[in-house]
Amino acid sequence: MKKSVAFVMVLFFMCCGCITTTETRGSNNLDAVSSIIKGVSTKADVVNIFGPPDQEITSDNGTQVCTWVSVKEKHDILWEALTTRGVDSTDQMRKNSLVGREVRQVSITFSPDGVVVSINTSKTGKI
Numbered sequence: 478m479k480k481s482v483a484f485v486m487v488l489f490f491m492c493c494g495c496i497t498t499t500e501t502r503g504s505n506n507l508d509a510v511s512s513i514i515k516g517v518s519t520k521a522d523v524v525n526i527f528g529p530p531d532q533e534i535t536s537d538n539g540t541q542v543c544t545w546v547s548v549k550e551k552h553d554i555l556w557e558a559l560t561t562r563g564v565d566s567t568d569q570m571r572k573n574s575l576v577g578r579e580v581r582q583v584s585i586t587f588s589p590d591g592v593v594v595s596i597n598t599s600k601t602g603k604i
Contacts, residue, residue, distance in 0.1 A: 507547050507581050513593055520591040527583070539589030544582060551577040578602045 509526050520543070524530070530543035579602045586594040 507545060507583050507598075510583050510596060510598060513585070513596060515593050515596065518593045520587050520593075523585055523593065540594065541587045541589075541591075542584055543587065544584045547581045549577075549579045549581075 506527055512526065513523055520541070523543070527545045531546045532544040534542045534544075536542075579600065582599045584597045586596075588594050
């Protein structure tokens with residue numbers, strides 16, 4: 478009887494360890510960057526695809542750089558429940574519960590008349 482209870486508990490914890498959640502913050506349509514065409518697409522086109530930018534920088538000559546950021550975090554529910562119990566530090570809780578994090582960024586430079594001049598993308602981390 479004890480062996481079967483222990484087996485069920487081990488099986489339960491193994492299954493729970495596979496349960497994860499993924500949280501996305503920011504722009505979540507950054508894959509559509511390939512549909513933006515330099516010299517053709519306008520700021521209105523890009524905002525229609527990505528939504529409002531997370532950051533806008535305008536230079537003295539009228540060019541504008543707009544940046545969109547997407548952050549995806551993947552959490553292991555069981556690991557978070559086991560490791561955050563009794564921990565007071567929010568930073569330590571984040572470190573304990575975080576399984577994967579991916580940050581994607583798209584920065585687009587627009588001419589003074591609002592046409593795409595350049596497109597830069599970056600990705601850090603892994604989900």
